[in-house]
Amino acid sequence: MPELPEVEALRSFLTEHLVGQTIARTELLAFSSLKTFQLPLSALHGAEVDQVRRYGKFLAVDAGGTWLVFHLARAGWLTWKDAMPAKPARPGRGPLSLRVVLADDSGFDLTEMGTQRKLAVYVVDDPGQVPGIGSLGPDPLADEFDSTALAGILTTAGRSQLKGVLRDQRVIAGIGNAYSDEILHAAKLSPFKPANALSADEHERLFRAIKDELGEAIARSVGRAAKELKGEKKIGLRVHGRTGEPCDVCGTPIAEVSFADSSLQYCPTCQTGGKPLADRRLSKLLK
Structure with a gap:
């Protein structure tokens, strides 16, 4: 399971690769992973990424004020691709849960191995709307954690x-x-x-x-x-x-x-x- 150090490293990696880029499209392959319905994934399309934050083990991508938040759970991971396939992926029994494609055709996949599907994706106006984030304790990297x-x-x-x-x-x-x-x-x-x-x-x-x-x-x-x-x-x-x-x-x-x-x-x-x-x-x- 990715923990704070790996998630922080992913935040740094995504900041370098996402900020300033435009999200062209998203492909949801594991429909059970999407936990919110007020905003569709399409709300991210055409938006420029402003920042990437970490909340505990959650990652949050700010795309023009709409946030894509995800938790990789025990068996999830993020895979970066410099060139995404032009043909949309087909839903099936494979590990692919969500694909995010940028305007330059690069992007990332969220994958989850095994039979237990616990990887979670949220599309919200504010990361604080995600229940798991709202209940988090203090971050041990914060200055106030003394x-x-x-x-x-x-x-x-x-x-x-x-x-x-x-x-x-x-x-x-x-x-x-x-x-x-x-x-x-x-x-x-x-x-x-x-x-x-x-x-x-x-x-x-x-x-x-x-x-x-x-x-x-x-x-x-x-x-x-x-x-x-x-x-x-x-x-x-x-x-x-x-x-x-x-x-x-x-x-x-x-x-x-x-x-x-x-x-x-x-x-x-x-x-x-x-x-x-x-x-x-x-x-x-x-x-």
Whole structure:
């Protein structure tokens, strides 16, 4: 799933390639992906792109005051093409959900792999009209997201586990399953530690890890072509998706906890004092 660093890199890429260009046409292939009906996709046709913004994991393209907003969900992606096919695409069972073609025949495709169709597209007058954007928590890249702001978030979260707090878009916008694993590993914190149980040192480690892990991932990603971002993300991850591989800090094999539809990875030595966390499919967390 694209998370804040990849979405920020896509925002930068689209800003470079879209701003000043005119949208010639759009082709909707997966009709279930369009979530709004007040404005048609054709409202974008003939409009010049003024800016591209990011809201958490959402991207928003401003075309003359009409906004094309989309969320790539778990299996979605954006593919840029310098020359789009002249013949319109045909709806079918393929991954193509939406095609946006510019006046110079370049453009991008929104695609989604797998059988679950969760990629979402909106056409609105204001990005704030998108329900998922209106409920977003603060952006961790914002200047106002400081140590004090994080302290307030953790206090409000109470006994909620850190992993869930970091992933909740209503609490902090943009962090998902992968970067929450990376942040907690860098901060040397258990994914299941209660949010309001951090010492002053642990709090500071968590704050720095949020800023540093996201900042470093963005630095690796921004400036790359859209097609390179998936590979760059995977290469840059030190814990997530690396079950059984040695921790690059202490050498302990990375462990995993599996859930019904996801999993997390952590280092038992660095994060849980050598104690393994129980697989939630089988039993409760070992205390």
